[in-house]
Amino acid sequence: MISEHPLLSGRTCIESCDASCCYNTEMLLTPSDLLRISKKTGLKINDFSFINQDGMYQLKNIDGHCVFLDHTTKKCSIQEFKPSGCRVYPIIFDLDQGMCVIDKFCPQHHKISPETLVKYCPHTKKIIEELFKYP
Numbered sequence: 001m002i003s004e005h006p007l008l009s010g011r012t013c014i015e016s017c018d019a020s021c022c023y024n025t026e027m028l029l030t031p032s033d034l035l036r037i038s039k040k041t042g043l044k045i046n047d048f049s050f051i052n053q054d055g056m057y058q059l060k061n062i063d064g065h066c067v068f069l070d071h072t073t074k075k076c077s078i079q080e081f082k083p084s085g086c087r088v089y090p091i092i093f094d095l096d097q098g099m100c101v102i103d104k105f106c107p108q109h110h111k112i113s114p115e116t117l118v119k120y121c122p123h124t125k126k127i128i129e130e131l132f133k134y135p
């Protein structure tokens with residue numbers, strides 16, 4: 001599994017933005033995300049995800065936030081095995097540009113160094129490859 005980059009492992013993430021990226025999330029889930037989360041939580045895949053209009057599995061929101069977000073503490077309840085895309089966010093792969101970019105929606109985006117972007121880009125590309133492997 002991808003190790004988490006420094007931004008997401010620190011307290012600054014939650015303190016600075018109240019987990020903005022976990023509200024109305026559109027995070028896509030790879031086949032291995034689905035299996036891992038289902039196995040660890042005991043939930044059925046349909047309990048925490050749905051198939052979107054592009055035929056991709058996506059995290060469900062409840063009351064405007066990710067089903068796995070503790071709305072009170074702003075913490076992810078599946079931190080240790082959360083989706084690969086959540087581990088590398090705010091580094092994302094822009095399909096139009098064909099390259100890894102830092103999502104400016106994240107208020108801490110400026111803290112991602114060029115070195116971190118380069119380091120995590122291969123992980124981000126692998127996630128995209130896995131996403132297109134759906135049967």
Ligand code: SF4
Pocket residue numbers: 007008012013014016017018019020021022089090105106107108109
């Ligand atoms: S939007 Fe950025 S700073 Fe906020 S929780 Fe997500 S990754 Fe962390």
Ligand code: SF4
Pocket residue numbers: 021022025027059066067068069070075076077078079082083086
């Ligand atoms: S799985 Fe965790 S980190 Fe990912 S969107 Fe949901 S609450 Fe946020």
